[in-house]
Amino acid sequence: xxxxxxxxxxxxxxxxxxxxxxxxxxxxxxxxxxxxxxxxxxxxxxxxxxxxxxxxxxxxxxxxxxxxxxxxxxxxxxxxxxxxxxxxxxxxxxxxxxxxxxxxxxxxxxxxxxxxxxxxxxxxxxxxxxxxxxxxxxxxxxxxxxxxxxxxxxxxxxxxxxxxxxxxxxxxxxxxxxxxxxxxxxxxxxxxxxxxxxxxxxxxxxxxxxxxxxx
Amino acid sequence: xxxxxxxxxxxxxxxxxxxxxxxxxxxxxxxxxxxxxxxxxxxxxxxxxxxxxxxxxxxxxxxxxxxxxxxxxxxxxxxxxxxxxxxxxxxxxxxxxxxxxxxxxxxxxxxxxxxxxxxxxxxxxxxxxxxxxxxxxxxxxxxxxxxxxxxxxxxxxxxxxxxxxxxxxxxxxxxxxxxxxxxxxxxxxxxxxxxxxxxxxxxxxxxxxxxxxxxxxxxxxxxxxxxxxxxxxxxxxxxxxxxxxxxxxxxx
Numbered sequence: 529x530x531x532x533x534x535x536x537x538x539x540x541x542x543x544x545x546x547x548x549x550x551x552x553x554x555x556x557x558x559x560x561x562x563x564x565x566x567x568x569x570x571x572x573x574x575x576x577x578x579x580x581x582x583x584x585x586x587x588x589x590x591x592x593x594x595x596x597x598x599x600x601x602x603x604x605x606x607x608x609x610x611x612x613x614x615x616x617x618x619x620x621x622x623x624x625x626x627x628x629x630x631x632x633x634x635x636x637x638x639x640x641x642x643x644x645x646x647x648x649x650x651x652x653x654x655x656x657x658x659x660x661x662x663x664x665x666x667x668x669x670x671x672x673x674x675x676x677x678x679x680x681x682x683x684x685x686x687x688x689x690x691x692x693x694x695x696x697x698x699x700x701x702x703x704x705x706x707x708x709x710x711x712x713x714x715x716x717x718x719x720x721x722x723x724x725x726x727x728x729x730x731x732x733x734x735x736x737x738x739x740x741x742x743x
Numbered sequence: 744x745x746x747x748x749x750x751x752x753x754x755x756x757x758x759x760x761x762x763x764x765x766x767x768x769x770x771x772x773x774x775x776x777x778x779x780x781x782x783x784x785x786x787x788x789x790x791x792x793x794x795x796x797x798x799x800x801x802x803x804x805x806x807x808x809x810x811x812x813x814x815x816x817x818x819x820x821x822x823x824x825x826x827x828x829x830x831x832x833x834x835x836x837x838x839x840x841x842x843x844x845x846x847x848x849x850x851x852x853x854x855x856x857x858x859x860x861x862x863x864x865x866x867x868x869x870x871x872x873x874x875x876x877x878x879x880x881x882x883x884x885x886x887x888x889x890x891x892x893x894x895x896x897x898x899x900x901x902x903x904x905x906x907x908x909x910x911x912x913x914x915x916x917x918x919x920x921x922x923x924x925x926x927x928x929x930x931x932x933x934x935x936x937x938x939x940x941x942x943x944x945x946x947x948x949x950x951x952x953x954x955x956x957x958x959x960x961x962x963x964x965x966x967x968x969x970x971x972x973x974x975x976x977x978x979x980x981x982x983x984x985x986x987x988x989x990x991x992x993x994x995x
Contacts, residue, residue: 641841643837643841646794646837647837647843650794650830650834651903652830652831652855652860653858653859654827657858661858662843666844666845669845742845742889743844743889
């Protein structure tokens with residue numbers, strides 16, 4: 529197998545990796561905010577549930593969580609899991625990253641001085657207006673460095689999709705490497721992850737710069 | 744009466760912060776509240792501006808009741824929607840300014856008028872620029888709060904409160920967070936507002952200022968109003984021993 533055949537075979541895997549990456553972000557960035565807000569719910573039951581969720585997600589390997597989401601329906605309910613691979617994968621990733629993002633959001637929200645809330649309250653803003661217009665923009669600026677960290681980790685974590693035999697770039701690299709007794713596929717995968725993260729860093733840097741107009 | 748507070752009770756846990764306090768402010772009046780820290784001055788202001796809820800008593804704005812004690816002895820407020828109307832009567836200037844750092848100066852002044860009071864952008868910006876000119880900071884309209892000195896930030900905060908066109912403006916130690924050389928510019932602005940008959944209540948430690956601008960001075964200590972009256976009477980001829988003690992500290 530020539531280098532260019534390897535590359536073109538792996539290209540489909542790269543697309544799949546990007547798909548997992550993008551869908552995870554699209555799902556977990558907003559879900560994380562919902563989780564962060566529910567964690568401050570006035571109902572103790574809700575708070576307790578969210579705390580347990582975050583604790584379990586952070587306390588167990590993502591690889592194990594993916595296996596549970598994929599095989600769980602079969603072992604627990606005897607359901608057929610024929611078309612369940614991709615949904616289980618995305619579900620696992622989204623719920624995992626939402627938990628981490630939620631904690632980042634929470635830290636950001638709690639770092640905003642109480643005076644900001646009071647100023648907004650005296651000016652007559654509603655709770656929703658206060659959050660959307662005053663608090664959230666400041667939170668986003670503060671948490672950008674932590675978000676960048678998570679996004680970079682996510683790029684690399686997508687390789688865990690191989691546990692569910694999903695044919696993304698890392699699974700393919702493993703397969704081709706074994707069949708061709710060559711290390712080149714891993715090298716290609718490595719360059720791919722590095723370049724992807726380089727792009728992530730660049731984009732996040734630009735966003736941080738754009739938010740630099742105030743302190 | 745713009746505001747009337749009757750028999751206000753407030754406690755934090757077991758600690759009684761306000762004990763049966765009654766006071767009112769007439770239109771055009773400037774009232775200074777002085778007293779040692781922990782005397783309840785700030786809490787009184789925070790109750791008046793609805794940042795704290797009272798535990799007993801009655802709050803009226805423009806003769807309308809915002810809160811009262813019911814037959815079970817509990818303080819009850821009007822509905823949240825109603826309360827928002829009452830909030831519109833009062834403005835508050837904080838010790839720490841609390842400007843919105845992500846908005847420029849102009850937007851700090853126009854955001855609430857536009858999005859809370861639903862006034863037109865043009866009118867809100869016109870009002871804001873007039874106020875900034877009055878405060879002597881019209882040239883900084885597009886700057887962000889962090890680019891301004893403390894004194895300028897506090898003047899913006901005063902303008903932001905005035906942009907809402909409140910009936911009464913409360914100041915919670917407006918110069919306490921400022922370097923001494925910057926307090927003058929803020930006090931000057933407040934004095935100017937007093938000359939224009941803006942109804943104001945100022946919690947302050949600036950005794951000469953309180954004496955010069957206010958129509959009435961309240962001395963608070965231990966959650967009660969110990970003494971009140973014409974500033975010249977209170978400052979030059981205090982009747983209560985506690986007032987004398989407190990003022991002596993400032994004479995040195």
